[in-house]
Amino acid sequence: xxxxxxxxxxxxxxxxxxxxxxxxxxxxxxxxxxxxxxxxxxxxxxxxxxxxxxxxxxxxxxxxxxxxxxxxxxxxxxxxxxxxxxxxxxxxxxxxxxxxxxxxxxxxxxxxxxxxxxxxxxxxxxxxxxxxxxxxxxxxxxxxxxxxxxxxxxxxxxxxxxxxxxxxxxxxxxx
Numbered sequence: 001x002x003x004x005x006x007x008x009x010x011x012x013x014x015x016x017x018x019x020x021x022x023x024x025x026x027x028x029x030x031x032x033x034x035x036x037x038x039x040x041x042x043x044x045x046x047x048x049x050x051x052x053x054x055x056x057x058x059x060x061x062x063x064x065x066x067x068x069x070x071x072x073x074x075x076x077x078x079x080x081x082x083x084x085x086x087x088x089x090x091x092x093x094x095x096x097x098x099x100x101x102x103x104x105x106x107x108x109x110x111x112x113x114x115x116x117x118x119x120x121x122x123x124x125x126x127x128x129x130x131x132x133x134x135x136x137x138x139x140x141x142x143x144x145x146x147x148x149x150x151x152x153x154x155x156x157x158x159x160x161x162x163x164x165x166x167x168x169x170x171x172x173x174x175x
Contacts, residue, residue, distance in 0.1 A: 001109040003069060003117065006056040011043035013065055017097035053077045055117075059096075059110040066106050067096040069114045074128060081155065082128065090118040091128040111145055115170060125167055130160040139163070146173055 006014070019035055047056055053076035059067040070093040074082035082091060092114050096102050118127050129147060131138035139161050147163035154160070 001106065001113065002060050003057040003110065003113045004060060006043075006047045006058050006068065008044055008047055010058055010065065010068075011047055013097065014043040014068060015041070017068070017095065020097065020099065051076075051078075057114070057117075059106060059113075061106065065097065066101045067094065067110055069094040069110050071114060071118060088123045088125045089128060090124055090126075091130070092118070093129075107141065108145070111142075115145070115165065119167055119170055127165045129163045129165075130155060131163070133159040133161050146170060 018041060021032070046054075053073035055071040057069045057071070058065050059069060072091040072093070074085040074089055074091045075087045077091075092111070094107065094110055094114065096107055096110075115127060118124050127147075128150075129142055130153070131142065133139075133152060142163050145165065146169050147165045148169075150162040150164045152159060153162050
């Protein structure tokens with residue numbers, strides 16, 4: 001497993017993954033309905049951006065793209081999705097693209113690589129994540145990785161469980 005920067009060649013695949021029922025459900029959309037136009041990500045434009053607060057990375061296994069992870073600096077991120085945040089934090093969004101790649105350990109591998117990438121910057125104190133409250137499998141998954149509950153929060157219409165992994169806890173598990 002590797003994480004590599006997304007390229008323009010990845011944009012159509014990311015757009016196709018956005019339409020997958022399991023991805024729509026995890027992002028708060030009805031998996032049985034088409035994705036609303038306003039929810040469609042312009043992946044080509046996102047990938048083309050050169051901003052300090054966002055990394056879009058593709059998880060690959062044996063040269064095959066299996067998922068995507070976004071690492072965000074919530075202090076600098078321009079929409080202020082996370083609200084007012086102190087510096088030296090990161091937030092992660094992750095998903096596996098194809099249903100056939102779920103429950104195969106790829107998400108764990110991608111998260112471990114993403115966490116290590118975040119904490120490679122010695123100024124980063126913690127990482128945030130915000131699974132939907134109804135996504136109990138994701139909440140269990142993040143807890144197994146060392147994330148702890150910070151509290152429930154609404155992001156727009158979505159009820160989420162905000163979770164955090166502090167550098168000190170991660171370092172304890174890595175030694």
